[in-house]
Amino acid sequence: MQHLRKYIFLMLGLLVIAGNNYAQTAAQLDKVVVFSSGAELHHSVTLAVKQGASEVQVYQLARVADVKSIQIVAPTQVSVVGVKYQHNYLQPATNNNKLLQDSIRQVQAQIAQLQLQKSEADQMQQLLKANMETKGQAGLQVAEFAKFFDYYRAKLNTLQKEVQVLHTNIEALQVIQQRLQQQANEQSQRKEQPTGSITLQLQSTIAGKYTFQISYIASAASWKPSYEIKVKNVQSGIQIIQKAAIVQNTGIDWKQVKLSLNSGMPLNQQEAPVLTPRFVRYVNPYTGRTKNKETINYNTNEYSADALEQTDAQNLESMLQGRVAGVNVTGVPGASKQVTLRGISSISAGSTPLYIVDGVPVEAAIFQKIPSVQIESIDVLKDAAATSIYGSRGAQGVVMVTTKNATDYISQDQQLLNQQFEVELPYDVVQGFNAQTVTLQSKEIPVMYKHVTVPSINPQVYLVAEIADWSKYNLLPGSATIQVQGTYVGTTMLNTAATSDTLALTLGIDKQVxxxxxxxxxxxxxxxxxxxxxxxxxxxxxxxxxxxxxxxxxxxxxxxxxxxxxxxxxxxxxxxxxxxxxxxxxxxxxxxxxxxxxxxxxxxxxxxxxxxxxxx
Missing domain, CATH: 2.60.40 (Immunoglobulin-like)
Structure with a gap:
């Protein structure tokens, strides 16, 4: 046992020495470009760099990085003279088992507290029963005994109900504890995976803190498109909602990262194919093998999302200041500000205007908390334009805000070789086998409806929607669920590999034909x-x-x-x-x-x- 302790202490000492012979800093994951297979991860890290030569280790990177793809962007004062990628077993990937164990301990504490309350209630019942026997033997008059008996019976009844409730709650918590323990047992059987890290050999002319950008391609990540197709009736077009299912097992959780979804795939072999001569020859037919190849009617001051993006203002009051005639914003930086709309009815009043967010009146405090990135447009109404719609509530002017829909945060870029979707809102994508779904875009597409039947193969009549010149909608191949008049009717496939100008979507069987x-x-x-x-x-x-x-x-x-x-x-x-x-x-x-x-x-x-x- 003594030798074992010495060995453990020796190994711990070696780990400390190995971990501390150069500076170690965790990288911050900022952006991820997810391909149909693989992903490009972009990190940033701020390092304290010594003058001259130094070595630093950056950890909390993906454990499945392609070493050949690692790119380091350093400030001009620092030269990167060496890069070494390795697995880091000292800072392994986050283990969800710790969270489960914490939850189990919390449930156990609640169970112990309830059991204590139940024990106290049981003791109180025994004490009451003992007192009843004592009073019964004390020779009380009948009236006095009846009074004591009613009191004790009511008290016992209350305690019994309390014990029953406590017992039910304890059983419910024990079920939760059992399930948490089962999940924890399953998690503990999984092998703890390391993260990735890189060791940078640096040469700096001036000591200081510098920010580095690190990017690389990682496997074990992918996304695939899927669709929801909604049909109201055969007199209108169809609504196609495009979604993306993202899965990643890179070894690190993606927390609040900016996502880009690219339809391409990084390739190791980038050369175009070159033909070589092929010769006819005799073959044995018994051993030869073949392969198959196969709108507002009055004057307003309006700001669109594009105009808002051109300002660095972080709140709505700052956006309005200096950009709308008659709008005055007062207040000190970092505190709530007062917005007034100067006009015929408000020049002397100077009070707060009415705020309308997506058609709902809100308080000024709520208006001030809306992030600028969520704004689609702002309309400012004054004087008669405001009172004609909102009456006396709009006497001091009206500020109408329209926020973005979920798909308004997605921008699409048709690149030279692929399509790429930019997701403005930051997302969490936890590593694992469960897909994270992101809504990319929603489009109303005109179609021609027709019924199709081939009775020699299937005696059913199918409703088909045909999309003419479908390539302009930048659709990708994928499965689609279909809803007709609000009812789920089945699934179909978008076959965008078709070479015809018309894309046919089978919407389901029409039982009325x-x-x-x-x-x-x-x-x-x-x-x-x-x-x-x-x-x-x-x-x-x-x-x-x-x-x-x-x-x-x-x-x-x-x-x-x-x-x-x-x-x-x-x-x-x-x-x-x-x-x-x-x-x-x-x-x-x-x-x-x-x-x-x-x-x-x-x-x-x-x-x-x-x-x-x-x-x-």
Whole structure:
């Protein structure tokens, strides 16, 4: 045991020596650019640099950094002469198990307090019962005994109820404690992961504190787009809400960072492909393998979000000062300020105007706390313009503020190779396997609606929305949930890899349009002509529109094709369909009135040697 203690003390001493032979400072994560696979992390760190040569260690970096991508931006007074990346086991990643243990201890303390109260209540019940027996043996008169008995019974009843409540609360807390302990046990089984750190070798002409910028590419992070598609009715367009699901396991939590989401992916191999000659050769067919490739009507002073961004003011009062005629802001820096709107009705009154935020009147104190970054626009009304809307409440003028929606904090940039979304609001993205969802943008897109059915494959009729010239909306491939008139109807995929100018979105099955497809046996036949067999097939398709409005329906069917010269296929009657000869497709474009029924027929023949059997 004594040798073990000496060994432990020795190792601790070595750790202290190893950790203190140069300065150590934690980096601050400021910005993250998340790619479809991987992320670029941007840190800042302020270091006390000695004159001449020195070494410092910067920790709290991602443990999965690509060493080749590390970039250090140093001030002009300092030269970075060496960079070494390594894992840091002395400052491991934050372990959530400590938080769970703290919660368990808090619950245990509450349970102990309730158990103490319950014990006191139990003792009080025993004392009352003992007193009742004593009083009963004291020879009291009947009236006096009845009085004492009623008192003790009421007191016991109260204590019993109190004990029952305490018992219920203790059981509830014990359940919570058990669940917390189970979660803590699971967390404790996970291997504690290190963070990343870099050691900088510096050469400085002047000693001082300097700020460095550190960036690098880290794996174990990604995002993928998803969508919500909302359809009100077939007379209006669709609303597409684009979202991003972000997942990261970089080893550090991203706390209040500025996020950028990029549709590209950092590559290690950046060369374009170059063709080389390919030669035909004989192969063994039994061993060769192939691969598949495959608005306001009066005068106002209005400020937009763009105009507000051009000022460094941190509060709304400072934004108004000097930018609106007749607006006067008084007060000392760091304290609440007084805003007055000078006009015919307020020049002598000098009192506070009425504040309206998103249509709701608020107090001046609430108005002053609104961060400038959340402002979409400001309208200032004075005199008749104010009183005509708000009456006497607007006699001192009205300041109307419109705040941003969630998607107003997202800006989109079409870069040379990729799309990038800038998220203005800082976000927390905790490492783990649970995705953090960010709403990127919401767009109203005009579409053309039509119904589509292919009864030879599926006897259902689908409602499809077609987006013309869809590439201008900068959509990315991803899954989408669909809501029609506020009801969830299913999911679909946005296939932006399509080469056509029109993007089709399947919105769901329309049960109010029915279709049936059957072979008409009465007009279908089989004949033998010499050594050949001739089969005639006639199909009938019946479509009925049970809706209250007319619809446009695209109906498709097909006839078989052959590459065998002994087999002959002939389309006898297309039934008014448009024919795609090289594919054998038959297409009808129908307009069905409410309640209308239409019948379609087409006929084709198949001729082949009678000693053969064919399938399609």
């Amino acid at each position: 029915n279709v049936q497809r059957n072979v008409l046996k009465d007009v279908s036949s089989v004949k033998f002509l010499g050594s050949s067999k001739l089969q005639t097939f006639t199909y009938e398709i019946v479509v009925k529109n049970n809706k209250q409005e007319g619809i446009a329906l695209q109906l498709q069917d097909q006839i078989p094709l052959t590459t065998n010269t002994d087999i002959q296929i002939e389309l006898k009657d297309a039934g008014g369909a448009t024919i795609t000869d090289d594919k054998g497709f038959l297409t009808w474009q129908l307009n069905l009135a409410p309640g209308e029924v239409k019948k379609l027929q087409y006929t084709f023949t198949v001729r082949y040697p009678k000693d053969k059997i064919v399938r399609w």
